[in-house]
Amino acid sequence: MVSDTIFVGSLNPVKINAALNTLSDTLEHDFDAQGMSVPSGVPDQPMNEDETRLGAINRVKAMLAHHQGGLTDAWYVAIEGGVDVFEDGPATFAYVAIYHEGHWSVTRSASLPLPVSVYQALQRGEELGPVMDKLFDTVNIKQKGGAIGLLTLNHASRQSVYEVALTLAMAKFHFPDLYTD
Numbered sequence: 001m002v003s004d005t006i007f008v009g010s011l012n013p014v015k016i017n018a019a020l021n022t023l024s025d026t027l028e029h030d031f032d033a034q035g036m037s038v039p040s041g042v043p044d045q046p047m048n049e050d051e052t053r054l055g056a057i058n059r060v061k062a063m064l065a066h067h068q069g070g071l072t073d074a075w076y077v078a079i080e081g082g083v084d085v086f087e088d089g090p091a092t093f094a095y096v097a098i099y100h101e102g103h104w105s106v107t108r109s110a111s112l113p114l115p116v117s118v119y120q121a122l123q124r125g126e127e128l129g130p131v132m133d134k135l136f137d138t139v140n141i142k143q144k145g146g147a148i149g150l151l152t153l154n155h156a157s158r159q160s161v162y163e164v165a166l167t168l169a170m171a172k173f174h175f176p177d178l179y180t181d
Contacts, residue, residue: 006033006034006075007036007067007074008020008079009035009040009078010035010038010078013035014142014162018159019077019162023170026167026170031075038059039058040080041055041058041062042058044127045082045125045127045128046082046083047083047084047123049095052080052084052093052095053080055082056079056096056097057097058078059078060077060097073101076099076100077096077097077166078097079094080095081093081128081158083114085119088113089116090113091112094161096108096109096169100173107168109162109164109165110161112147112152114151118132136150146159148161
């Protein structure tokens, strides 16, 4: 049975819409998505892969705790954006975590290379969205196309990248017999 509710660990409409679109499409079911303001337990701007992954998992755990272990049949989704420095330079990406009926799937999105000057601003304590707003003279870009939209000339967006990552994470739910937790 498929629940009618997806709980998303954020009030950001980009994350809520990514979860709603992906689960509705991959499960071929109509859902309602409800955003929840929950703590990530990591800095507002995660600066490495470990923090970013932990933030997504912590958000799902916070929603489960709020629902005293989780509502039967509900889906819980969290998306945490972060940055890190890789062999080819700084980049931004997201971790997604999905929980349903005792099963987890956690995976990472593709990476978007970041200009060194942007990464340096993040190292000084700024967040990616406001840094991009200053650089491109936009307002609240993190609830729109994000840095991804700006730096790809809108050929990809924050939401489209989240949807691909969530689609990949759903593999464990489509073929549970092939995966073990």
